Amino acid sequence: MFKNTPKILIVAIVSIVLLNIISGCGRGNVSGKPPIHLNPNMDTQPKYKAQAESGYFENGAVMRPLIEGTIAQGWLREDTEFYTGKNESGKFIKSVPVEITRERLRRGQQRFNIYCSPCHSKVGDGRGIMSKEDYKYVTPPNFHSDSVRQFTDGYIFNVISNGVRNMPSYKHQIPVNDRWSIILYLRALQRSHNASENDVPLEFREETK
Ligand code: HEC
Structure with missing residues (x-):
C-alpha cells in the first residue's frame, strides 16, 4: 500500500497542473473563458446585456429605442390641472x-x-424657527396678509412645486396629492385668522357674544 503512495501523489500533482493549464484558472491569470463547470444544467444561457452590441438588429445595439409616446407606469399625467395647477x-x-x-x-x-x-x-405668520436668530433664513411673508390671501390655489401649488425666489422647491419631498392637501389646510389657517361672525356655526354664536 505504502509503495503506491508516491505514484498517486505524482498523478495528483500532474493532474492539478494539467487542469490549471487547460482551464487557465491559475491565480492571477486573466481569462475570458468561463470556469470549468462540470454539470452546467441550464445555468448559463446566451443572453444580451443592456448597452451591449448585437449583430441581430440593424443599428447594432441590443437595446431597442422606446416607441414614440411611451410612458412609464404611473407617469401618465393627463390631468393637467391636478399635476400643474x-x-x-x-x-x-x-x-x-x-x-x-x-x-x-x-x-x-x-x-x-x-x-x-x-x-x-x-400658524403661517412667517416666524418659523428658521427665521430665528440662530438661522437667520429669509423671513417668509405672512400667509394672513392680503396679498397672500389673494393668491390662487394654482399659484400656491406652483410655489410648492417649483419654489419662488428665496423659497426652495418641495416637489421632490411632497407628492402632488399632498401638495393640494397642504393648500387646503393653508386656506383653513387663513380663514381662521380672518373669520367673521358668519363663519361661526349658529349654535355657537351665543357663546361668543
Ligand atoms: C426653507 C424655508 C421654507 C419652507 C420650508 C417653505 N417656505 Fe414658503 N417661503 C419661504 C420664503 C423665504 C419665502 C419668501 C420668498 C421670497 O420672496 O424671496 C416663501 C414664500 C412663500 C409663499 C409666497 C409666495 C409669493 O409669491 O410671495 C407661499 C405661498 C409659500 N411660501 C408657501 C409655502 C408652503 C405651502 C410650504 C410648505 C410646503 C412652504 N412655503 C415651505 C421659505 C420657505
Missing part, C-alpha cells in the same frame, strides 16, 4: 381640483407642520 390655457386655477374632506384637511395639517412650518411657522 394650471388649466388648458396655462392660467393658474382658482381652487383645488380635489374633493375637500376632513381626512384631506388632517393630512394637509400634518404635512404643513412637517414641511412648511419650519419657515412659515405653524
